[in-house]
Amino acid sequence: MKHKFNYKYILSMSMISALGGLLFGYDWVVIGGAKPFYERFFEITDIPMLQGWAMGSALVGCILGAAFAGKITERTGRKKPLGLAALLFVISAAGTGGFSDFYWFIVFRILGGVGIGLASTISPMYIAEISPSMHRGRLVSLNQLAIVIGILAAQIINYLIADPVPENTSDLTIVNSWNGQMAWRWMFWAELVPALAFFILIFVIPESPRWLSKNNRMEASVKILSNIGGKEYAQQIQEEINETIRNVSNKMNIREIFSGENKRFIIKGIILAFLVQWCGINVVFNYAEEVFTSAGYGVSDALFYIILTGTVNLVFTLVALRVVDKWGRRNLWLFGSLGLGASYVFIGLFYFLNLEGIVLVILVVVAIAIYATTLAPVFWVLVSEIFPNRIRGIALSLTTTAMWTAAFLLTYTFPIINKTMGTYGSFWTYCGICILCFVFVKSSIPETKNKTLEEIEKIL
Structure with a gap:
């Protein structure tokens, strides 16, 4: 049976969710361009352990964000945690460039990493759950496209913000230059534009119909599915969803999750x-x-x-x-x-x-x-x-x-x-x-x- 899909509605939801991927890509790569300048600013160019910690601290946040994403999404849905990720990106971008203390620099990098961990888990999940089957691969791939755009944007913005550095320039000269004092800050602050847009637009998208159904909110699920593909599509998909969640408890303990087919x-x-x-x-x-x-x-x-x-x-x-x-x-x-x-x-x-x-x-x-x-x-x-x-x-x-x-x-x-x-x-x-x-x-x-x-x- 052919259904009349509202592609504008589907694409807009997918693109808003994929902004999480764009911020994931930007936040992940931006530090590479800032590295030569913040290392000299914080005087860690000869301290490999702190250099590694500055580069890798966001990974700790990524692991934490991804680890808690499952519990948060099962309890509160997909939409609210995406909003939390957007808020963390805003706070991280503002704080990483705003403080002149290395301790706070690391704290805000970790917060950005938590945002990456949440977004990298939830954005593709949300898109998959609202997408018609024949277009799901392309729509979920929008998230990967957004990540790649974020990576390229960070590379280009870093290149444009920093002034050229002649070879054999001393560390002291770099620290006292625009690059050493402000350029690395603006590299992080540039992320505020897409982060704020993501946070605002999250309020526009609906909750995932699969999560709503799992939490016995069938009427709300059918309404969203109808907006996606019409009443007949909504009825067909809702019946399929109901069949897969029938007799399944909303709360699963650890033993159930790690047993049998699961x-x-x-x-x-x-x-x-x-x-x-x-x-x-x-x-x-x-x-x-x-x-x-x-x-x-x-x-x-x-x-x-x-x-x-x-x-x-x-x-x-x-x-x-x-x-x-x-x-x-x-x-x-x-x-x-x-x-x-x-x-x-x-x-x-x-x-x-x-x-x-x-x-x-x-x-x-x-x-x-x-x-x-x-x-x-x-x-x-x-x-x-x-x-x-x-x-x-x-x-x-x-x-x-x-x-x-x-x-x-x-x-x-x-x-x-x-x-x-x-x-x-x-x-x-x-x-x-x-x-x-x-x-x-x-x-x-x-x-x-x-x-x-x-x-x-x-x-x-």
Whole structure:
């Protein structure tokens, strides 16, 4: 049966929710451009432990936010926690740039991390729960597109705000310059514009119909579903929702969550989270300057190529929006795993042979393009789809917590792996993990395109 969908209504809800992803991307990357200046301002350039803490403190917040997101969303819905995330982004942006004390700088970075943890869990979940099945992949991928736009925006804004720094400029000169006193502050304050917009617009969107149904608010759920696709669509989907939540308690204890089929779902989500991080592409983003300078380029060229990687990431995320509902989640993941692994083989070979130049840059850009088209958007789509209605909030929270834990481990183990095995050995290791990505999805994850969340639940 064909339904007449209100695409303007669906798209507006999805885009407002995806602002959480944009702020996630911006907040995550902005610190990289501010790093050369706040380190000198706070006098930590010779204190590696504090340098690492300044860069990694937001990860602690990410893990905390993702860990508590499940309980909050099951109790209060999807809308209110998104509003809380928006408020935390506002407070973090204002405070990180506003204080001149390193202790408070860290406190506000952690608060921003909590906002990232909440948004990265709830935004794709909300979009999945309000999307018609035939468009869900594309709509959930809007969240990944928003993350990529946020990343690129942070890279460009950092570049535009900071004055050029001549080589061999002393630390004292930098500290007393515009960059050392104010530029790094404005990099964080620029986030206030989208953060305030997100906070205001959250009041416009409705609650998730799946959460309303689970909490016995069927009338409100039917009204929202009717606004999405008309009365017949609302009746059909509401019946499917009712069937999946019938005889299921609203309150599930820990033993129930980690038993039987629920345990199997959660284990799959956690494995996907670790694999999508440990495929290694975030090493290219986190250590981009080192990757490009190792290829024989100077600092200025390296900064240009960093923006290039962000641009490529954006362009191919747009490609993903067009293909995720046509080619399917499973096929994209399988193709991406093999393509990324092959790219790593050649990148590792170039480092092994001590080759430099534009070919290595092209290989890195190709790897980013493959990841942006396949694994990056497909991960968020899959984990928003594969969990049953009764445990989706908690399961997605656990999965996102695992993802941030994996990101933390990846970021902090790369220097060790790189030193022990060499750069070529690192990329060949990540190639092996890409093969594990392929094998796991091939054997354990079915295709989910064009199926309602309730149909996927029955299949799994």
